[in-house]
Amino acid sequence: MASQTVELLKEELPVEQEPLHLSSDISTGLVLVDLVNGFCTVGAGNLAPREPDEQISKMVEETLKLSKLFSEKKWPIFAFLDCHHPDVPEPPYPPHCIAGTDEANLVPDLQWLEDEPNATLRRKDCIDGFLGSIEKDGSNVFIDWVKNNQIKQVLVVGICTDICVLDFVSSALSARNRGFLSTLENVIVYPQACATFDLPLHVARNNKDVVAHPQELMHHIGLYLARGRGAKIASEVIFD
Numbered sequence: 001m002a003s004q005t006v007e008l009l010k011e012e013l014p015v016e017q018e019p020l021h022l023s024s025d026i027s028t029g030l031v032l033v034d035l036v037n038g039f040c041t042v043g044a045g046n047l048a049p050r051e052p053d054e055q056i057s058k059m060v061e062e063t064l065k066l067s068k069l070f071s072e073k074k075w076p077i078f079a080f081l082d083c084h085h086p087d088v089p090e091p092p093y094p095p096h097c098i099a100g101t102d103e104a105n106l107v108p109d110l111q112w113l114e115d116e117p118n119a120t121l122r123r124k125d126c127i128d129g130f131l132g133s134i135e136k137d138g139s140n141v142f143i144d145w146v147k148n149n150q151i152k153q154v155l156v157v158g159i160c161t162d163i164c165v166l167d168f169v170s171s172a173l174s175a176r177n178r179g180f181l182s183t184l185e186n187v188i189v190y191p192q193a194c195a196t197f198d199l200p201l202h203v204a205r206n207n208k209d210v211v212a213h214p215q216e217l218m219h220h221i222g223l224y225l226a227r228g229r230g231a232k233i234a235s236e237v238i239f240d
Contacts, residue, residue, distance in 0.1 A: 006216045015223045017235035020155070020188055027183075029151040030070045032079040033129060033158025033165045035063055035110055038096050038103030039082065039197075040159060045103040046094040047197070055195040055215060056159065062193035063157050064109045069239060074118050076149045078142065080132065081106065082164070083123035090126070099123075120145050127164050130171035142172075146181050153186035155237065157193035162222030165194055166229075173230045188232045191223055 022028055037044040040056050049056055070077050082097040083104040084090060097104040104123065106113060113119045122141050124132025133142035146154070154172065158165050169187055176184045198215035205212075227233050 003216075006214075006220065009217065010220060013220075013224050015220065015227050015233055017191070017233045019236045019238055020190070020232075020234035021238050021240050022155075023240040024073070027075075027150050027152045029076045029078060029146065029149060029154045030066055031129075031154050031156045031158075031168070032063060032067070032077070032110070032113075033156065033168055034080055034082045034160075035060065035107050035158055036081050036083075036097055036103065037105055037107055038101075040107045045096050045101075047096040048103070049197065053195070053198065053215075055198075055219065059157070059159060059193050059195035060107055060109055062190070066155070066157065066190075066193060066237065067110060067113060071116055071118060073239075076145065076151065077113065077116065077119040078145050078154075079106065079110075079113055079119060079121045080129040080158070080164075080168070081121060081123045082125075084125050088125065128167040128171050129164065130168055130175065140180075143175070143180055146184055150183050152183055153188060154184065155188050155190060155234070156231075157190050159194065160196035160218075160222070161189075161191075161194040162196055162218045162225070165189065166222045166226055169226045169231050170229045177230075186232055187230070188234050189223065189226050190234045190237055191219070192236075194222070195219065196222060 038048055042049050083099050084097055086098050126132045133140045172187050175181050196219045199213040201212040204210050
């Protein structure tokens with residue numbers, strides 16, 4: 001029944017996708033959203049998967065491929081890492097990705113980015129990475145990264161499609177439209193390298209403190225909303 005619902009939704013709310021061709025002619029940056037243990041590694045924390053998850057595993061695999069290719073080409077990479085102070089809650093979520101714990105670190109397959117000269121890592125303490133890039137002096141690390149690299153388009157991957165990815169994409173598009181990102185033309189989401197968590201209805205019914213969050217359904221809704229905000233959705237990524 002659940003799969004039929006998802007297929008019906010995809011028919012009623014289709015997400016237009018097209019291949020993305022990347023070349024050195026257009027400056028492209030890769031943006032990783034929250035590929036940290038606390039969201040991706042089995043048993044790593046309150047918001048980590050309880051058991052191996054195919055969608056999340058595929059996201060990590062695809063993100064690793066893209067990151068390696070961007071690294072080889074010396075193209076810029078920007079990675080957001082969810083990271084919270086233990087005494088500062090983030091309702092409605094339970095404590096997660098606490099600073100100083102392994103939850104707040106990149107998944108093992110991507111930890112090499114910490115030493116990658118073309119990668120910028122930003123620890124953020126909120127859902128929206130764009131807001132999480134604001135410094136105390138009012139400057140914005142993400143805006144500076146785009147300007148300094150003269151980036152025309154960003155390819156966004158990560159978790160969760162309908163939460164942190166969507167919020168960042170929406171803010172980046174608004175900032176572009178307001179002229180804060182003068183060089184940026186396109187924000188592109190790659191579904192195969194995105195994922196979200198799974199909390200089926202039958203589980204949520206037994207816990208009044210949580211809301212049902214069927215994975216495939218919410219993944220699609222996240223992509224649909226991102227497309228509606230003005231993002232492009234890539235069916236595949238091709239390096240020319």
